[in-house]
Amino acid sequence: MSGSCFADRLEKHLNLTDRERAALARLEENQRKVKRGAMIQRANEPVTELYVLRAGRVMSYVILPDGSRQILRVYFAGDFIGSASTVYRKSPESLVALSDSVLCPFDKHSLRTLLEEHPRVAALMFVLSQMERVALTDRLASLGRSSARARVASFLLDIIDRLRLMDDSITNSFDLKLTQEEIGDAVGLTSVHVNRMIRQMEADGLISRANGRITLLDEAALEEIGHYTNRYTDLDLDWLPAA
């Protein structure tokens, strides 16, 4: 239990000092297991905790007053989740586990201690939230005007690129753990239409499916259809304060 998956993730982008790595690993000392379907945070309820997601899958969403659900983001191991609760008294979104997961909870005041002792970590958190901001603007552009096909294509590509960021062993297939209705709630379509698009993409030889796993057969074509470009690479973090 030595490693910190959060530290591992950050080290994809920059070098950490031993002290920083140790401080980040300390965030993952407490571990809480949750089962698939468990509510981790409920929108509009007070929260004080945030989490490193150590294993599993979690999604965030909001329910609009008309009852429709908008899935905001799917998180994977190594992601830093619930971070809006650092800023807001009440959680702006709900968090639910898509599969059995391991969370490492810590409260805002541990965060304070961490930031006081390791100023550079604050800059890292700024970088992470900028990356997430840009990812969200890409989703925004996708929801604004793109066709159903484009929405589904870019959604799938975004998922696989983020999985690859965490786990080098990912090739071109993954287990989504989302129903077609949930995909619809993520990209702003009904399950009926998501189904049409997926089956069409399958017929066109762009993807294939087998027992829950989706395989992307022609990513270049999907990128074309989805107006997608991977933004998770090509970072410039040289300006970060020296270790």
Place this chain on the structure above:
Amino acid sequence: MSGSCFADRLEKHLNLTDRERAALARLEENQRKVKRGAMIQRANEPVTELYVLRAGRVMSYVILPDGSRQILRVYFAGDFIGSASTVYRKSPESLVALSDSVLCPFDKHSLRTLLEEHPRVAALMFVLSQMERVALTDRLASLGRSSARARVASFLLDIIDRLRLMDDSITNSFDLKLTQEEIGDAVGLTSVHVNRMIRQMEADGLISRANGRITLLDEAALEEIGHYTNRYTDLDLDWLPAA
């Protein structure tokens, strides 16, 4: 020219020390005036600068390969813009001035110096980008499934709430500085439909218009229609490292 509008903005939420205020004011020493319509950053081109927007209006957008434009956000005096360029080598979005504006540019390495000397500023920047992240998720929810009416209503409310955040003298009317086509590109509609919605809302007594200014007559009804709640208040920043 003593004040710093960026510092003023931050002080709406928390107390700064004199040293911090001075350091932030230093970011605004260089000022560059740009005219309406001027391109400040172009998507996919290398950038090294970011800006405090001291006066005027700026919008960010992307152009999708099919030619459609998605306006991501409109910025006002006191906003911190182009901040994605701290993380990415190439700007993920374009920035253009909606009115004659005053920008205070500084490069990533000044930012580094600032963060090294004032660790708490890094935490502040984290907070700002979390706030923006949440605002974007609200827009995302609005674009996902909401009707044209809802999109326009929540867009107008978001604008006025952000104006109020900066300027207490704003009451219930503002000069949008956007054409109906631009509103459409922000909320994912055509100008034809934006026009239908605006005229309908005017007929319903929810808004009124006079020489470019829009007045929100019934904000409660607009909030209902747009599924909108103001997220710019009710922050919890007590956990921030002590000054």
Place this chain on the structure above:
DNA sequence: AGGTTTCGTTACGGAGGTAAAACGCCCCAT
């Protein structure tokens, strides 16, 4: 004044939503 931009309005067509039902599949209880 003259041209350009923005606003306003129309008719039509299409992409995607709605509703409903059948089908497959996994899981669990008997």
Place this chain on the structure above:
DNA sequence: ATGGGGCGTTTTACCTCCGTAACGAAACCT
């Protein structure tokens, strides 16, 4: 193992909301 039961998927028919294209009116520079 086996037979439901429930969830997810697939399919159909119909309909609505919004986009497209086009044009005239108004507003706005210069």
